[in-house]
Amino acid sequence: MTRHVVVTGANRGIGRAIAEAFVAHGDTVSSIYRGGDLPDGVTGAIADITDSEAVNAAFDELEAKHGRVRVLVANAGITRDGLLMRMSDDDFAAVIDTNLTGTFRTVRRAVNSMMREKYGRIVLMGSVVGLLGNPGQVNYSASKSALVGMARSITREVGGRGITANVIAPGFIATDMTAELGDDVVKQYESTIPAKRFGTTQEVAAAAVFLASDAAGYVSGAVLPVDGGLGMGH
16 A cells, blocks of 8 residues: 655755655655755645644645655754853744644644554654754754654554654764865764764665554654764663
8 A cells, every 4th residue: 555655844855865765665755845846756735844734734735635644754853053051042942843843743733644544654853962962952952852752652642553653863964964064073073973974864764764664563662873873872
């Protein structure tokens, strides 16, 4: 059975690679995103995940085309980095509202459909810094660590209905954003990673495809690191 997979923020970076991987897997893939180009074979609905009505309308639009969502990859997120003492209320609130509450909004709507299907795969995009911490990212790390509690509470609520909820915790991944880092900065980061390299977006995508597969049907409430060993023990 072809599944309808929704990947938020599939226009770039990790989200784009995840959407491409599900297309290659033979799934019907759509995205809720704010703008930009989507990969071939991916249907889109424009919405800001900080707006509940817009999120619900986007799901309605996509489900009218492809049927109820069976897999959700909640990938969309932002950063507003800054040291704690200088971080504004707005910068903290914006990251929480997008990364945490925005994820809640998409999951809440998706679970409504999954409950009717008695099947669902929810994959939340966390981060190694959610458990390891990182200077200048109090807001971001807080938003990502909270996804672990979210996934585990979802598992306890709806796990009996054939729905799983897990978190992927990527480490340093080669994207357009990290490509802007200087060589010295990259080497400094690589020296802290046991694998001695940045990961690829395809490696994160492979983890998402696995967690959404039948092979992972008994995996729920888990955190799957894709970080080259950076966050071991956390």
